[in-house]
Amino acid sequence: MDTKMSEPDNYDVIIIGAGPGGYVAGIRASQLGLRACVIEKDKPGGVCVNVGCIPTKSLIHQAEVFLSRSEMKTMGVHVDIEGFEYSRIFEKSRKAAETLSKGVQYLLKKNNVPLIQGTGEIISPHEVSVGDGSVIKGKNIVIATGSCPREIPGFEFDEKCVLSSTGALFLRELPRKLIILGAGAVGCEFAYIMNAFGVEVCLVEMMSHILPSEDAETAAVLEKSFRNKGISILTNTRAVSLKKAPLKVTVTLEDMNSGRRVVKADKVLVVVGRTPNTGDIGLEHIGLETERGFIPTGDYYETRVKGVFAIGDVVLTPHLAHVASREGEIALEYIAGLKPEPGIDPDVIPMAVYTEPQIGSFGMNETKALKNGIPFKKAVFPYRGNGKAVALESVEGFIKVLINCETGTIEGAHIVGQNATELIHEILLARTAVLKPGTVASVIHAHPTLSELVREGMLAVENRAIHV
16 A cells, blocks of 8 residues: 655545445546545455455356356256365455555556555545554545444354354354344345355344345245245344354344244344444544434535535435445535536435345335325336246346326336346436337347347336336
């Protein structure tokens, strides 16, 4: 990392944190002709690159490769897994993370953005101290310090028996049985990974279905797939207490309908959300108070203190890398005197779950539309009606589109099935460009492709789907 600072009084922007919000903000500042620096106490890339999105997706890829041996059997090929070592899977995931972390460092250097090693603490609206005692001065400050796994009382992380998502990523040996508390995207992805490698998984969720923020019908497809894979799923259930023994944990669970039960495992993974990293960055020095740990912001992510901005997981927006990156771009464009949109429309934020089947979605689901009194029409097209899906033997899932009955515009879309996280973006682009379903359907899609699912879904809006 760069540690030397020249002309420290002349920075236009001081960015604290080199995650997907901070490093993108630094690069965008450079593109706009602003002089910026990025302060990072750990590795460049933040949680996403080092202990989040990237290593997790590496594990998912390796899980898919491992599972493909069952397909090989249908060809008469038998794979001997006696010498399987999970530690090699772990090493591949760390290599992916390290490669991209170095890539972030390279991108900052390429754009002439100094990357300063140290713990940034705000001491005034225009000054940030670093751990070595030096003080960096600038016209604006962007807080992009990210978040950390949230603990729940009685289940504090020790990274031996009680794991955070970070601890789970650093396992070199697999447990025989794992209890996962929390069936959001992270919990479901770890359930898929662990199950693929032969771990007995018990997935626990307080709400009525897994992926509670997703469309219920979409989540039901994944839940059925999980159960077919042998994953035990307990919904409407909360963890009450934990007992530790050498190499074992005992968790007492309470079902809202049937009372309490005890489940034993080798380890428990707690993935019930994240906590913003705002407690030790000097907010008190500028009179900036948080709300439940989050930093309140107005338009363009500027806080109540002029010239101080906050983006990513420290603000109350979806904790997603792509959201943090876009927020960084918006803040820097505003600082540079441009006129970007004042914030992100939550209805155009894509959500992605990288299990198998995958889930991709954005905008309204049926529950939200009914709650908000939005008159909608639902169109559904199944994967089994798609030629490419049949050829790939991946017919599990469907595409669902919600159309506003009054305006004819797309309110939301939900896809569950192979490559759903890629397919969702064509519909999102149509929604952003205010295209009607008929316009999308008029576009010729190559055959055979999974993208034809999008066209058929749009045709289904007008009851014109062909292959169903």
